Amino acid sequence: MRKIAVLYSGHAPHYVTFNTPKFKQYFEKIIYLPRFVEEDLEGMDVLIVPSQLHNKLLLEAAPAIRRFADNGGVVVAFGPQPWQWIPGQNWETRPTNFWWWLEKDADSGLRMVAPGYPLFRDGFLDEAGCTWHQHGVFHLQEGMQSLIDMKDGGSLLYVDKVSSKGTWIVTTLDPDFHFGSYFMPATEKFMDGFFPWLAFGEI
Amino acid sequence: MSEYKIVKLDGGHAFSLEGRAMNVSNEPMDHVTFIDQYEISTADLSGFNVMVVTDFIDQEHLYEHKQVIANFLNEGKIIIANIHIFRPWLPGAGLFMPKEIRSHADYVMEPAAEGTFYEGVDMMELTYRKGVSGFYARGSHPVVNKASEIVLQFTDGTPIVFIDRTATKGTVVAASCRDFLTYATGENSTQLVAPQFLAWLDQELLRLKEGSEA
Numbered sequence: 001m002r003k004i005a006v007l008y009s010g011h012a013p014h015y016v017t018f019n020t021p022k023f024k025q026y027f028e029k030i031i032y033l034p035r036f037v038e039e040d041l042e043g044m045d046v047l048i049v050p051s052q053l054h055n056k057l058l059l060e061a062a063p064a065i066r067r068f069a070d071n072g073g074v075v076v077a078f079g080p081q082p083w084q085w086i087p088g089q090n091w092e093t094r095p096t097n098f099w100w101w102l103e104k105d106a107d108s109g110l111r112m113v114a115p116g117y118p119l120f121r122d123g124f125l126d127e128a129g130c131t132w133h134q135h136g137v138f139h140l141q142e143g144m145q146s147l148i149d150m151k152d153g154g155s156l157l158y159v160d161k162v163s164s165k166g167t168w169i170v171t172t173l174d175p176d177f178h179f180g181s182y183f184m185p186a187t188e189k190f191m192d193g194f195f196p197w198l199a200f201g202e203i
Numbered sequence: 204m205s206e207y208k209i210v211k212l213d214g215g216h217a218f219s220l221e222g223r224a225m226n227v228s229n230e231p232m233d234h235v236t237f238i239d240q241y242e243i244s245t246a247d248l249s250g251f252n253v254m255v256v257t258d259f260i261d262q263e264h265l266y267e268h269k270q271v272i273a274n275f276l277n278e279g280k281i282i283i284a285n286i287h288i289f290r291p292w293l294p295g296a297g298l299f300m301p302k303e304i305r306s307h308a309d310y311v312m313e314p315a316a317e318g319t320f321y322e323g324v325d326m327m328e329l330t331y332r333k334g335v336s337g338f339y340a341r342g343s344h345p346v347v348n349k350a351s352e353i354v355l356q357f358t359d360g361t362p363i364v365f366i367d368r369t370a371t372k373g374t375v376v377a378a379s380c381r382d383f384l385t386y387a388t389g390e391n392s393t394q395l396v397a398p399q400f401l402a403w404l405d406q407e408l409l410r411l412k413e414g415s416e417a
Binding site: 148 | 214215216218219220223239240241258259260261262263264286287288289301334337341342366
């Protein structure tokens with residue numbers, strides 16, 4: 001089982017999500033971001049950087065996070081990214097499509113482009129488990145692999161094995177926030193599959 | 204002229220930057236001063252008489268600096284907590300409990316009294332948005348002091364918004380619902396919440412001032 005650390009903001013949604021037993025059992029360490037030091041990452045295989053972190057603290061931690069990936073670690077980033085800190089990051093904010101499922105001929109906009117990727121191939125997640133609203137998309141650089149595209153362009157979920165010796169897994173989805181604020185069951189389904197994949201799956 | 208001088212803690216997170224994703228409206232808040240949440244222990248709060256704490260505020264930090272909150276209240280001021288509390292930093296309020304739900308109707312709310320800042324607000328418009336239930340509140344904070352005034356509750360009587368004037372010399376508004384101040388420009392009766400709440404703040408500040416002069 002990979003050793004997974006997660007950064008914790010101290011706000012209520014993160015408190016609930018990361019302390020829910022079925023998720024907490026996957027975390028070797030829950031690191032309170034205001035006291036984060038690089039040594040916290042020693043011996044860890046995966047670092048989850050959740051959504052909605054305080055911008056100044058995130059940017060202060062970013063060099064250490066990038067070094068973690070440069071040394072072979074896996075970094076997961078959830079949610080909108082209005083601040084530049086991920087290698088090759090090209091984030092585009094889009095109006096949030098809260099109500100796509102109420103429209104005629106409802107289309108979430110998701111386009112599965114890598115069904116053979118182990119996350120999906122091995123049954124950890126399917127498209128439905130990744131389907132709720134989005135706050136924007138990422139535009140990718142050469143060598144990055146999108147796993148799910150959006151119909152109007154950009155990626156919802158991608159893997160980057162070229163920017164570092166390790167792996168960056170980046171998604172616009174923010175299940176850590178929604179589950180912890182008691183909102184939207186689909187986000188729970190995502191983490192039910194995603195965390196076991198991070199711990200045991202082929203990345 | 205309004206009595207209130209509102210300071211709101213800024214979580215410094217992505218949604219605060221965009222100011223839109225989880226809000227009812229994107230109304231400019233010219234009547235509110237924002238300070239970074241981590242400046243709460245160093246900022247000069249003497250010019251403010253109302254502090255608003257909403258989701259995405261670091262409650263570990265708030266708990267470490269709960270004396271700042273206590274001092275603010277004991278100066279006869281008001282704390283508004285639109286948040287799910289999980290650390291005991293707020294006098295007069297228990298820790299958040301999510302509502303047990305068997306049906307979407309379990310999220311339906313009702314005013315607990317007449318003449319509150321929910322006057323004229325259609326409870327179904329507050330509970331549902333585009334047919335989805337639970338937009339306003341999904342749980343509650345237990346009332347600590349029996350003398351607290353309950354303003355809004357689920358129809359089974361579980362409190363959502365209550366006012367405590369007993370725990371400190373100030374007033375605590377403990378609210379497990381969304382930010383009152385953002386309910387200003389919706390297309391239905393929910394737009395009444397923010398202006399009526401601001402009017403209530405003025406009345407409450409006058410009451411606190413009279414109480415301190417008595």
